Amino acid sequence: MRAIIGLVLIIILVWITMLIGLVVIFATLPFLISTLSAYIGRVWESVIVVGIASVLVLIWLFIWKGLAFRYFIKSLARRQPQRT
C-alpha cells in the first residue's frame, strides 16, 4: 500500500477542496444572480456565472495538478536504485 498512500491523500484532499469550492460557489451564487439578473437578463447572467465557476474550477485543477506532479517528481527522486 506504500505506493498509493500519497495518491489516497491526494484524492481525499481533492474531494475536500471540491466540497469547499462547491459550497463557496453556491453560497455566493444567489447574491450574484439577484444582482446580475436585474441588469443583464438570465442568459448573460448564466454566461457570467458559469464563466466565474469555470475559472474557479480551472484554478482548483491546476493547483492540484501542480501538487500531484511535485509529489510524483519527489517520489521518483527518492526511490530505490532501479531494477535492470
Next chain:
Amino acid sequence: MLKEILSIACTLAVGFAITLLLIPPVSRFMYRHGVVGADVHKKDRPLIPEMCGVAVVLGVTASTSVVGLFYSQYTLKIVAFVAATAIAGAVGALDRLTSIGPRLKPVLVALGAAPILILAAYFPYPSFPFMGGARLTIVYPILIPIALAVTANSVNMLDVFNGSMSGTCSVATAAIVICMLIRGSVEAATLAAGLLGGLLAFHLYNRYPARVFGGDVGSLYVGAAIGVLAILGRVEVAAVTAMMPQIMNAFYGLAAVGRLYERKEISTRPVRVLPDGWLDANTDSKAPITLARMILAKGPLREHDVTRYMISLSAVSAILAVITQTITV
C-alpha cells in the same frame, strides 16, 4: 421494497449472464477476423482479441429490457440511455476501424448527449452537498455533452492494464448504484445494476492475465454509460467523486502532454516493462504523467499489483462518493 430488490437483482443477473455468454463467441470472432492487439505489458507481447467490449454493450443493453419490465413509466429514459451509450460504443468501433483521431473522438462521443436532450431525459436542478438544489436550466443542457465526453474519455484513458478499466469502473458503478438508492432513484439504480453486471462479467475475462480486450468500444461505452446514469439518477457530484481516479489520470495526462492524445502517438511510454516482466515508471521527463506512472514512481511492481492499486484508489473514491451523496441535501 421487494420489487426494488428483485428488479436490481434481476437486471444485474441479466447483464452479467448475457455478457458472460457473449464474450467467448465475440472473442473468437474478433480473433478469426484479425481484430487483435498486443498485450504490451507482457514480455512475450501475446496477441489478444480486441473490441470484446461489444459483449458488454449487448449484455447491458439486454439488461435494460428488464428495467422496462419492472418500470414501464421509465421507458423514455431507458431509450435515452440505450441511444446515448450506443452512439459512444459506435464511436469506439469507428475509431478501431478508421482511426478518427484524438480530437474528433470526444466531439463524436459528445453527440451521445443528443438523445438525452431530444427526449428531455434530464432534470436541470442538480443537488449539491450542504447547499441543496440549484436551478441550472440554461447551463445544464450545455454540460451534458461535456460530461459524456469527459467520462467516456477518462475511462478510455485508464484502460491501460489487464482489468484496470473493468475493475475500477465496477467499483465506481457499485458506488453509483448505492448513491442512487440513497437518493431514491430506484429506476436509475436498476439501470446501473445492469451495467455493473456487464462489467463484473467482463472483468472475469479482462483481469490479469487478460483473455480479451474491450477496446475503445468497451471503454467509451462504459464511460458514457456512467455519465448518462449520473444524469438520469441525479447523482452528478457523487459520480464525479466515484470517478476521481479516472478523471485524475485523464487530466494529468492531458496537462503533461498539453493536448488530447492517443496512446499510440506517444513515443516515450509512461511505463516500461523490465526484463523480468515487472513494470516500472519511465524516468524520461518527456513521458506523460499518468496514474500508472505515479503508482510506479516509488518502485517497480507487477502488472496485476498496479491494477490492484488502481482498484483500491477507486474503492477510496467510492467511499467518498457515498459520503458525498449522504451529505447531499
